[in-house]
Amino acid sequence: SQINFAGMGPKLMKRRMRQKHVDQLRSMYTQARMAGVRMVACQMSMDIMGIPAVELLDGVEIGGVATYMEAASESGVNLFI
Numbered sequence: 001s002q003i004n005f006a007g008m009g010p011k012l013m014k015r016r017m018r019q020k021h022v023d024q025l026r027s028m029y030t031q032a033r034m035a036g037v038r039m040v041a042c043q044m045s046m047d048i049m050g051i052p053a054v055e056l057l058d059g060v061e062i063g064g065v066a067t068y069m070e071a072a073s074e075s076g077v078n079l080f081i
Contacts, residue, residue, distance in 0.1 A: 029057055040067055 017024070023031075032039070040063045041056055053062060061067070072078040 026057075033059055038071065040071060042068070 014024075022028075038061070039057075039059070040061045041051075043062050043064050045051075046053070046062065056062070063071075068078075068080065072080075
């Protein structure tokens with residue numbers, strides 16, 4: 001990502017997560033995938049923030065508004081961040 005606080009972003013986030021006793025991202029991601037959660041990254045947001053697809057975790061899909069709307073209409077629960 002081009003927005004990472006001069007390289008400090010990931011370190012600051014990991015430290016804050018430890019302080020709040022939050023599981024590591026990989027652990028939460030694995031649990032979500034095992035529960036059948038589908039994750040879709042917004043293509044436009046990725047473009048704006050300079051995040052290449054290779055930086056996404058395995059299994060994360062890339063989509064736009066149409067992809068989100070289709071998934072949301074078929075889902076019992078959805079979250080848009």
